[in-house]
Amino acid sequence: MSVDMDTEDWLGCPTPLEMYKHQCSILVDELVETERMLRRARANIAGLVQMNDLLVTGKMAAEEKLRAVEVELSRTNVEYSERGKEIMGLKMISNQNEHLRIENQRLLLELAALRGPQP
Template sequence: MNVDMDTDDWLGCPTPLEMYQHQCAILVDELVETERMLLRARANIAGLVQMNDLLMASKADAEERLVVAVEKISKLEQQYSFASVQSVKIITGQRDHLLRENQRLLVELSVYKQPLA
């Protein structure tokens, strides 16, 4: 018994053309999603490039200010080290003068305290 009947439409089986159309619809949806993700990635990259440019400008500015601050610190160190050395010399001279004056006064005092013979 040979039955030559087309059974493609039995039990809701899709035809080959319907399967190809469904596959094409799936691929189109995937391409649309991929394009959306690509656009979002490009926007993120552009934002990151902008942020990097701002950070590089801020870094350059901070480095310039650091160089200026280091120069100021070295100048102040030189100035105050010179001033502190000068002040130490002045104080040392005053101390030496007071020490000599004290010794002279002690000698004079010892002369007045000696018993009269």
């Protein structure tokens, strides 16, 4: 039995032109969706670039403040080091003064003992 039938006339079977049109509509929908995603991605990238610029500006300001604080800290360290040297010098003088006062008291007692009782 040889059946040679043209299946294009069958109910529900699309013609090649209908299949091409359907495929084209699917591709157009995908292209529209891709363009929408691309616009959204570009907007996201623009936002990220703007955020990066703000962060770079903030970082530069923070680094400048840090440099200023480091300079101030260095100046303060030098100042306190000099004051520390002055304090150490004053402590040494105070210790020498105390030693001389004690030695003076000892010598006065010796002198008083050598002179004997005063009438």
